[in-house]
Amino acid sequence: MNRRQQAERVGAALPKSGLHPAVLRWVAAKKSRGPWGVALSGGADSLALLYVLRAHWPEQPLIALHFNHRLRGRASEADAKFCREVTRALGIKGMTGVWRAAPKHASEATARAARQAFFARAMQQTGARVLWLAHQQDDIAESLLMRLARGSGTGGLASPRPVQTFADGRVYLRPLLGLKKATLQAALKTVGVRWREDVTNRGSQYFRNRVRRDVIPRWQEAAGRDAVAGAARTRELLEEDDAALEAWLERLAPLRRGVLDMSALDGVPRAVTRRALHRWLLAVQPDTDLSRQGFEVLLAAVERGTATRFSLGRTGFAVIRQGKLGYRRG
Structure with a gap:
């Protein structure tokens, strides 16, 4: 069975009706022009996503985007080679980015930032405004527990979102959020599809790996139900x-x-004022990395409404005067 036949079989095992309804509504309403970008790591999730898109939207031009983090030596190079072989067999264009400045011990956040920067560049170069990502239900549970550990509001805890829109018009779509990793792997195995395994996912270096390996199974057991x-x-x-x-x-x-x-x-709840202050900071973009404690102090000042001059680093101040919050340099 060749790759195209495999894609048809995987599409039958993972029907369009099983994809996230918000994504399906977006696709039906927007009818976006240009190619769709698809993040492809070579793992089971991203491979299943690529097959699903090829099966359910066969006429849609796709561009598979693979980012080589260069963190696993020959294994990373083998991942990139595997992705090139898959896209070539499916008749799909591919683009590979390479992390030339990869540090020896990169953090999860640093690697993610480098990968996201590649996606943004690749979309700009190819004219793709839509990027499909293979996050699935297990990823939701992991992200939720990780964000709870550091303290997040509804905006953070609601991630990853099925439809994520950026200010520059880019849209990220995650259609597999209603499916578990085991379901995706079973669909691939049934058709005889092999994928690449990242051995670092079984290690304990990264927080997500520790949550996946040590926390989720015990959480499920303690819950006595499908906690994911x-x-x-x-x-x-x-x-x-x-x-x-x-x-x-x-x-x-x-x-x-x-x-x-x-x-x-x-008279509005504090949650609304908090959001307004976040928006204000994004709008004025002060040259400062305001700490969480500093933000809370400024939020309290906004709620009081009294005249205030609050330092936002070496370049300026938040100034409250006559019921207005503005930014003053100097």
């Missing part, structure tokens, strides 16, 4: 709450030309 599915349901509900708070803030429209009108926030 419960986490996925929680993520959906949190996304609804997050969207409601965002809509509330949009109607209030307290931010204009880098100035936050605090009178528009009179």
Whole structure:
């Protein structure tokens, strides 16, 4: 059975009806022009996603994007070679990025940032405005527990989202969030599809690996039920709450030309004021890495509304005056 036949069989095992409904609605409504980018690591999840897209949207031009982190020596090179072979056999264009400046002991965050930067460059070069990602239900549970450990609001806990839109117009789609990793692997095994295994996923160097290996199984056992599915349901509900708070803030429209009108926030819950302050910081972009404690102090000042001059690093200040929050350099 060749790769194209395998894709058809995997598509039959993973029907379109099983993909996340928000993604299907987006595709049906947007009818985006240009090619679709597909993140392809060579692992089971991303390979299943590529096959599903080829099976269910056979006429859609696809560009498989593989990022070689260069963290596993020959294994990393073999991953890149495998991805080239798969895309060539499927008649799909491929693009490989290489992390030339990869540090010897890269953190999860550093590797993710490098990978995301490659995706953004590749989409710009190819004209793709849509990137498909293979996050699945197990990833939701892992991300939820990781974000809980460091303290996150609804925006963070609602990730990864099925449809993620960026300010520059790019859209990330995650259609497999309703499916477990075991389901994807079973669909590939049934058809005889092999994939690449990253042995570092079984190690303990990274926080996600420790959560996956040590925490999730015990959590499931302690719950006595499908805690992973419960986490996925929680993520959906949190996304609804997050969207409601965002809509509330949009109607209030307290931010204009880098100035936050605090009178528009009179009587609203702290969660809405917190979001407004986050938006203000994004708008003025002060040259500072404001700590969590510093943010809370500034938030309390905004709630009080009294005249305040709050340092935002060496280049400027947050200034509250006459019910307005502005940014002053100097």
